[in-house]
Amino acid sequence: MNNLDVLSSISVFLTGIFEKYGPDPDEYAGILEFIDQIEADEIEEFRQTMLPILNPGTIIGFSFTKPFGYNGDFFIIEKIYQHYVSPDPKYKKWDEFFHTFPAAIAVVNRKKLAIEILKNLNNKISENNSQVLILGSGPVSEVFEFSTKYPDSQMFFDLIDLDKRAIAYAKAKNKNFLARMSFHNVNVIRHNPGKTYDLIWSAGLFDYFKDKHFVYLLKKYYEFVKPGGEMIIGNFNVENPSRRIMEILGDWFLNHRSEEELMRFALQAGIPKSKIEIIREPLGINLFLKVSK
Ligand SMILES: C[S@@+](CC[C@H](N)C(=O)[O-])C[C@H]1O[C@@H](n2cnc3c(N)ncnc32)[C@H](O)[C@@H]1O
Structure with missing residues (x-):
């Protein structure tokens, strides 16, 4: 698959995931696999696709938008410690996914x-x-x-x-x-x-x-x-x-x-x-x- 194909398949895959408000556990590995294939010059385009969750409503979006001005602030670390999951159905599954990251x-x-x-x-x-x-x-x-x-x-x-x-x-x-x-x-x-x-x-x-x-x-x-x-x-x-x-x-x-x-x-x-x-x-x-x- 060339990279144009990779990005368009990611897009189709993600559209399905966004329609149901985030990934289920059996889709986690697929997302990580897609992300591993993204080239440096495709990152911005990929982030555009992910914009619906790249806001402080999700843990990963909190990191991306840095409301406190820098990564790794006390608040995001505390969310990780407390296994915080957004009560908003649009974000809940994404936070659940986040907590499975080995990091x-x-x-x-x-x-x-x-x-x-x-x-x-x-x-x-x-x-x-x-x-x-x-x-x-x-x-x-x-x-x-x-x-x-x-x-x-x-x-x-x-x-x-x-x-x-x-x-x-x-x-x-x-x-x-x-x-x-x-x-x-x-x-x-x-x-x-x-x-x-x-x-x-x-x-x-x-x-x-x-x-x-x-x-x-x-x-x-x-x-x-x-x-x-x-x-x-x-x-x-x-x-x-x-x-x-x-x-x-x-x-x-x-x-x-x-x-x-x-x-x-x-x-x-x-x-x-x-x-x-x-x-x-x-x-x-x-x-x-x-x-x-
Ligand atoms: C990722 S958090 C880790 C917090 C805590 N050590 C833990 O493991 O739960 C990093 C903390 O270091 C603070 N910090 C960053 N740079 C600092 C500096 N140069 N001097 C003092 N504190 C700093 C941040 O404000 C933040 O609260």
């Missing part, structure tokens, strides 16, 4: 991983008063879920986010736990922690930084890890089966990185090899560079 499942997995790490830290430190710094804290859902499960924990969280709306949302969500939290509305590049931490965690942030900023921030914040502490930074793996659909439909571009690149960044930041490890969530789509001190 969306990996985002939920990374929150579970964060909670597990907090739980282990909480059990490890007998006095229970460890200090945690979260960079690009967004909705602060992992801390909310951890705090709900461990209401007596004395763990203290410094939460850094550039977006005032993210901080307002996170404060409201965590209203019962504010005594154990301090919010900082500042750019991680400029923030000066002024104290050291048992754990520095960041997910969904470093994928937006260029390599040189990644290394700069790693080196900068490693200084604020306590002896015996850890810093863990998430980044999407180069092996991300949802990359094309995120880029084409969500206009969501990330710096995907391999394990080797993450290891190299840590070495460039001057961290000894023996202190570097790569961990992953169960799908291996989100990698985590873990450096200890």
